[in-house]
Amino acid sequence: MSDTILEVTDLKTQFYTERGVVRAVDGVSFDVKQGEIVGLVGESGAGKSVTTSSVLRLIEEPGEVVGGEVDYMGRTIVGFEDTGEELVPRDEMLTEAQMRDQIRGNEIAIIFQDPMESLNPVYTVGGQVKEFIELNRDLSGEEAKEEAIEMLRRVGIPEAAERYGDYPHEFSGGMRQRVLIAMALGCRPNLIIADEPTTALDVTVEGQILELVNDLQAEFGTSFIWVTHDMGVVAEICDRVNVMYLGQIVEQGPVDEIFHDTQHPYTEALLNSIPRPDRTVDDLEPIEGTMPSARSPPSGCRFHPRCPDAREPCREIEPAFEQVAETADGAAHRASCLKHEEVGYWEAEPLEVEVEK
Ligand SMILES: Nc1ncnc2c1ncn2[C@@H]1O[C@H](COP(=O)(O)OP(=O)(O)OP(=O)(O)O)[C@@H](O)[C@H]1O
Ligand SMILES: [Mg+2]
Structure with a gap:
């Protein structure tokens, strides 16, 4: 310690x-x-x-x-x-x-104060979490997607698997903030x-x-x-x-x-x-x-x-x-x-x- x-x-x-x-x-x-x-x-x-x-x-x-x-x-x-x-x-x-x-x-991962600055409005939320995990960990494809859904679930996004394909504007501000937390966590x-x-x-x-x-x-x-x-x-x-x-x-x-x-x-x-x-x-x-x-x-x-x-x-x-x-x-x-x-x-x-x- x-x-x-x-x-x-x-x-x-x-x-x-x-x-x-x-x-x-x-x-x-x-x-x-x-x-x-x-x-x-x-x-x-x-x-x-x-x-x-x-x-x-x-x-x-x-x-x-x-x-x-x-x-x-x-x-x-x-x-x-x-x-x-x-x-x-x-x-x-x-x-x-x-x-x-x-x-x-x-x-070192950073979760920024303003979620809209970190999320790209033209890509799906889940896709962005998955891509970030692929970039920073030894996971790809289905495995990375599963990890992304798991992280979204752990930060409390309801029906994470169903909402994986949503775009950032379809999420509330609080949900977008949680997506950023999921992204950071997903990179371990x-x-x-x-x-x-x-x-x-x-x-x-x-x-x-x-x-x-x-x-x-x-x-x-x-x-x-x-x-x-x-x-x-x-x-x-x-x-x-x-x-x-x-x-x-x-x-x-x-x-x-x-x-x-x-x-x-x-x-x-x-x-x-x-x-x-x-x-x-x-x-x-x-x-x-x-x-x-x-x-x-x-x-x-x-x-x-x-x-x-x-x-x-x-x-x-x-x-x-x-x-x-x-x-x-x-x-x-x-x-x-x-x-x-x-x-x-x-x-x-x-x-x-x-x-x-
Ligand atoms: N790009 C910038 N140009 C000029 N001044 C800036 C810039 N970014 C921050 N500052 C100034 O630096 C100081 C510290 O800002 P900072 O954003 O670190 O505050 P903070 O403690 O994070 O506040 P908050 O709780 O509101 O987020 C402030 O006086 C702010 O006006
Ligand atoms: Mg600040």
Whole structure:
């Protein structure tokens, strides 16, 4: 269980827009171990999708991965070297052909947030699942078709064999989303990156999918990066979680630790904004304000303008992302909050913050 398969270090991805540079991912580090389900959670615009696309090198113009490392089982997906003047991609970086033929689909599959982008409207749903399986596994013809139907059935498409020949527009949005999940599962990849795949689904179907994910993890040792804005989903399936805010990970650790020994006020706010069995609905507190733009992030701690615990130093000093608490199994619990640093946080006056409502 403790073998790291994916290691992301100080990843930086930017978009060059007419209105300035968007630092969508700004120094993100996390890892995934074999058979582990790792959550990536945060509000809309935090940089979750850009992070997952960067990991598979799917960022397109006007975007670019500008720094950091992505290592998958000893192979360099992203890597730079410093020539003294600039950062240039390292020689051992996988080529585009290697990414396509050896990594995407068969080793790491991604389930995109928007199903219509991944399904071709002019081919049947079943045919597309079958073709994807043929491309990425040692199955063909009838065998691949049977596997496709089996996967469609397992993600809860009713009468999967009959609906195999339907076109994407004949499926509901939730069913299309499930088709993407079936495609990814059918390839038996080692790692599945799932970008909010259950957000559009009703809770019953979501429950079935989450159960399926747990089954796959147990049956095949598949690892997952599960992107969501829902801490409830994190609690249900994830082993560890990364909490993202404005292009950075602000807290990271085993799910139990994050829920019971929360170290970052943003994580606290996220947890307070979801229903929990130990609280009543009246206790729910939406997070105040909105996330600022990634074009001009706030100085100091990026969360300070919305933080109920902010003090003077938070406006100036950028907190380090450091180990903040011991965990039972020795896994790191990290957070970036000045509370954990010797910078006069505790002696300082609370910061009066004006939150835009
Ligand atoms: N093609 C693009 N051009 C310019 N900016 C972009 C582009 N794609 C993403 N961004 C910006 O990058 C930031 C992170 O976006 P991202 O899609 O990763 O957010 P997210 O966390 O996935 O949000 P959501 O929960 O809404 O899916 C946002 O500020 C977004 O506006
Ligand atoms: Mg997204």
